[in-house]
Amino acid sequence: MPEGRTLVAGRAAGLALVLAEPLSFWGGLDPETGELIDTHHPQRGAVVTDRILVMPSGRGSSSSSYILAEAIRAGTAPAAIVLREADGIVALGAIVARELYGTTIPVGVLDADAFDAIADGALVEVIVGDDVVTMGPPG
Amino acid sequence: MAVELSPRDREMLDGRHGEAVGLAMRILIDMARVWQADRLIDVTSAHVDSCLYHGQAGLDFVEKLLAGQAHVAVPTTLNVSSLDLLHPELIRLDADTASRARRLMDAYVAMGCRPTWTCAPYQLDSRPAFGEHVAWAESNAIVFANSVLGARTNRYGDFIDICAAITGRVPDAGLHLDEHRRGRIVFRLSDDVSDRLLHDEVTPTCIGHIVGKESGTDVPVIVGLPLETGEDRLKALGAAAASSGAVAMFHAVGITPEAPTLEDALGGDGAAREIVVTLDRLRAARDELTTIEGGPISAVSVGTPHMSVDELDLLATSVGRHPPTVPFYANTGRDVSAGAGALTVLADAGVTIVTDTCTYITPILHDVGGPVMTNSAKWAWYAPANLGFDVVFGSMEECVRSASLGRVWRDPDLWGEASDA
Numbered sequence: 001m002p003e004g005r006t007l008v009a010g011r012a013a014g015l016a017l018v019l020a021e022p023l024s025f026w027g028g029l030d031p032e033t034g035e036l037i038d039t040h041h042p043q044r045g046a047v048v049t050d051r052i053l054v055m056p057s058g059r060g061s062s063s064s065s066y067i068l069a070e071a072i073r074a075g076t077a078p079a080a081i082v083l084r085e086a087d088g089i090v091a092l093g094a095i096v097a098r099e100l101y102g103t104t105i106p107v108g109v110l111d112a113d114a115f116d117a118i119a120d121g122a123l124v125e126v127i128v129g130d131d132v133v134t135m136g137p138p139g
Numbered sequence: 140m141a142v143e144l145s146p147r148d149r150e151m152l153d154g155r156h157g158e159a160v161g162l163a164m165r166i167l168i169d170m171a172r173v174w175q176a177d178r179l180i181d182v183t184s185a186h187v188d189s190c191l192y193h194g195q196a197g198l199d200f201v202e203k204l205l206a207g208q209a210h211v212a213v214p215t216t217l218n219v220s221s222l223d224l225l226h227p228e229l230i231r232l233d234a235d236t237a238s239r240a241r242r243l244m245d246a247y248v249a250m251g252c253r254p255t256w257t258c259a260p261y262q263l264d265s266r267p268a269f270g271e272h273v274a275w276a277e278s279n280a281i282v283f284a285n286s287v288l289g290a291r292t293n294r295y296g297d298f299i300d301i302c303a304a305i306t307g308r309v310p311d312a313g314l315h316l317d318e319h320r321r322g323r324i325v326f327r328l329s330d331d332v333s334d335r336l337l338h339d340e341v342t343p344t345c346i347g348h349i350v351g352k353e354s355g356t357d358v359p360v361i362v363g364l365p366l367e368t369g370e371d372r373l374k375a376l377g378a379a380a381a382s383s384g385a386v387a388m389f390h391a392v393g394i395t396p397e398a399p400t401l402e403d404a405l406g407g408d409g410a411a412r413e414i415v416v417t418l419d420r421l422r423a424a425r426d427e428l429t430t431i432e433g434g435p436i437s438a439v440s441v442g443t444p445h446m447s448v449d450e451l452d453l454l455a456t457s458v459g460r461h462p463p464t465v466p467f468y469a470n471t472g473r474d475v476s477a478g479a480g481a482l483t484v485l486a487d488a489g490v491t492i493v494t495d496t497c498t499y500i501t502p503i504l505h506d507v508g509g510p511v512m513t514n515s516a517k518w519a520w521y522a523p524a525n526l527g528f529d530v531v532f533g534s535m536e537e538c539v540r541s542a543s544l545g546r547v548w549r550d551p552d553l554w555g556e557a558s559d560a
Contacts, residue, residue, distance in 0.1 A: 007173045022385070027521045031194055039430075039523040040383075057356065059385045062188050062276045065296035070194035085356055087385075088313075089296035091173045095166055096298045100199050 004114065004133030007091035008098075010106030011127045012079040013138045017051035018120040019043055025071070025093070026063035034076030052126055053078035054118050058087035068093025073101055080106045080126045082135065084115040108133035142171040142310075143178045151306055159207030163302035167310060170299055176310035180272055185211070185304035186260045188218040188276035189297040190247045191500065192240035200298055201246040204305070211251040212307040216260040218277045219445075220244045221501040224256070225473055225494045231502035250305065256495035257472030259374070259445040261288060269396055272315055274303030278387075279444045279517065282377035285388035287370060289396035291315045294387040314388055320397060321406030322390050324354050328363030329417040336421065336553055338365055341514070341534035343372040345424035346416060347379025348516045351386050353414055360390040360404040363416075368394050371447050378444050379516030422554060428519035428532035431510050433547040436531060438507045439463065439538045440498045440522075442470030443515035448479050455481035457535065458488040463542035466507050470497045499525050512547065514538050 020042050023029070028038035034049035048071075058064055068090065071077040081090060086109045098104035108128035110118075118124065118135060125138040144152065152168065154161035167179060189197060221240045223229050232240065248254050255263060260275070261283045267273045269289035275281050276295045284290040293313035295303065303309045313319050326346065328337070336342055343364065350359045359380070368391065380386035390398035398404035441454065446469055454469060469485065473494045476482060482492060498504055499522045504511060509528025513519050519532040531547050540548040 026193070027524055037524045040520070057385065059383075061382075062278050062281065062294065062296040062300075063191065063193060065298055066189065066191075066193045066197055069200070069298070070196040073196045073199070074194070086173065088170060088173050089294065092166075092170060092296050092299055095169045095173075096200060097196070099162060099166065100196065100203065 004108050004110040005086060006108055006128050006130065006133065007086060008094040008104060008107040009129045010080065010104065011125070012052065012106055013123070013125040014050050014052045014079040016118050016120055016122045016124050017046060017048060017053050017078070018118055019053070019055035022057045022059040023055055024059040024061045024064055025067035026061035029067055029071065031067050031071040031074055031076055034071065048078045049076045051078050052080050052082060052124050054082045054115070057083060057085040058090045062089060064089045065093040065096065069097045069100065072097035072103065072105060077105055080128070082115070082118070082126060082133070083107070083109045084112055085109070110135065142168055142176060148179055148308065157208040159204045159209035160306060162203065162207060163306050166299060166302045167306060167308060171310035171312070174293070174310050174312035176312035178311050179308040180311045180315065181307055182213060182274045182303055182309050183271050184213050184265065184267055184273045185215040185300055186218065186275040186277060186280055187215055187247060187252055187300040187304060189301055190217045190220055190244050192221050192236070192243045197243055197297070198239060201243060204301065205246055205249060209250050209305045211304040213304060214265060215252040215304040216255040216263065216265065217247055217252045219258050219496050219500065220256055221496055223493055223495045226492070229491070229493060229503050231505050250301070252304070255472065255474060257445050257474065258497065259472055262445065262447050262472060262475055272309070274300060274309050276300035278381035279374065279378035281387050282381045282389065283374055285314050286377055286390065286395050287373045294385070320388060321358060321408060322360035322404040323357035323411045325360045325362060325410040325413040326350055327413060327415050329415050331418045332421065333555055336418070336555070339534055339553055340372050340375065341553070342421060343368060343376040344379050344514070344516045345421045347376035348383050348424040348428060349416060349420060350389060351380035351382060351384030354380070354384055354386055356385060357411065358388050358390065359386060360392060360398065360401065360410065362392045362401060364391050364394060366393045371450050374444055375516070382517040382520040418555060425532055428516055428530070430523055430529045431531060435546045436465060436510050436512045436541055438466040438468065438504055439512045439542040440468040440470070440504070440518060441514050441535065441538060443497055443499060443513070443518040445475065446471040448475055451479045451481040451485065454490070454535070455484040457539045458490060459484060461539050461543035462488045463490065464545050465542050466491065467542050468493055468498050468503065504528070512538050512541050
């Protein structure tokens with residue numbers, strides 16, 4: 001069982017969307033549509049909504065927490081976020097959404113081997129809790 | 140890891156200082172766990188980015204704070220908004236969005252934040268001293284505070300900035316701690332970079348872009364910048380690195396306060412990696428920040444981050460020699476512009492001064508369209524997605540000459556390559 005670190009606890013299932021490069025939500029994600037809009041990102045045009053968003057780390061703007069909270073409010077957010085490097089600004093957006101709306105998405109960190117093993121498009125379930133992050137086919 | 144709370148932290152968490160303070164403490168403690176901090180520490184000031192409107196969530200948050208009697212506990216400055224309150228005629232936002240943006244701004248002022256509306260709080264007289272712990276948001280301000288001032292701030296994002304401001308507390312983690320401020324990756328300027336290029340403002344900006352792309356979460360150390368490299372150039376470097384990457388601190392050996400020597404910057408540890416920055420790599424950075432080959436431009440925008448008094452003076456001299464024939468926008472802070480003698484000269488030359496906001500985050504250029512030329516890596520990085528325009532990155536002199544000609548002008552002496560203009 002791959003171990004990792006819990007940033008925001010929770011559980012979700014969906015199709016993995018594995019990003020090849022880090023993403024700044026601000027300037028990179030349209031919270032009205034859930035679409036990746038960063039012109040520098042190789043996966044521009046992908047839609048994150050209801051996906052298990054798997055990305056190495058966040059990047060750039062400190063407004064990314066606001067954009068994630070807004071996407072959770074608007075229902076365009078991913079179902080969960082799995083990172084290789086802990087990112088406070090990503091976690092913050094999910095924590096604030098829980099305070100405001102009583103709902104949020106899990107955010108976890110996986111070690112590099114487990115992270116690299118996730119296949120884009122695979123149906124996975126992610127359980128983030130007690131500093132154990134489990135990824136695998138829905139059971 | 141458990142977070143150890145002081146008696147006063149516990150009072151705040153329990154709601155004895157009001158509901159807003161309780162909410163702020165819950166978020167700070169959650170974030171202390173995320174950052175693996177074992178306690179909270181005091182900050183002396185805050186810089187809040189949450190005042191820029193990106194949707195209903197920001198209003199919901201601030202209205203909850205206001206309903207809970209929130210008021211800042213430490214001096215707090217405000218980042219740019221989506222409105223220019225001094226030049227409202229420039230903004231093409233729809234009335235509904237403008238009114239929501241204004242509600243958000245007013246709410247932060249009502250909590251006692253200072254209406255500075257600038258992304259360059261380090262240009263204000265209130266900036267922190269070496270070693271002070273602060274809670275700053277806005278990626279370029281964070282990197283400047285840590286790197287150039289030697290103040291200590293973690294990479295704070297929207298919402299936690301105001302939580303820190305109303306409690307005066309932050310998790311003791313990340314760049315507040317010595318061990319995370321040590322350099323890990325060295326960028327060494329190559330001998331093939333000409334003296335002319337080395338001493339132009341475009342070089343620190345291009346280095347910042349490269350540093351951001353290559354550093355990941357490591358603190359970068361730059362070796363080989365001229366020792367007289369000033370704050371405005373370090374500002375441009377940091378802003379570039381915090382756009383193309385997640386850099387929150389850099390060292391420039393012999394220049395920034397925690398890096399008198401390479402050994403000091405590395406803190407006794409060796410560097411994990413070393414990258415040589417060649418002329419070719421600098422040219423590539425320029426080209427990565429440029430979406431078209433050349434040709435006509437519709438406008439020029441400079442001042443991302445906001446221009447300093449010195450930069451406004453230099454621009455005034457430059458446009459005096461080469462007046463623009465296309466719209467030319469200069470972004471700056473209201474406090475800086477109030478003390479800048481160059482404003483009349485700039486206005487006479489046809490330069491439009493934008494304050495309180497920035498041309499890449501709100502509709503100012505929409506009647507003009509693209510392509511737009513800029514000397515800012517941050518502007519060049521974000522504008523294509525935010526505005527949908529083509530962008531050309533160049534030195535300030537290239538921007539001014541291009542604005543005068545109405546088409547892209549490249550300085551062949553600067554880049555050491557034949558001009559096709």
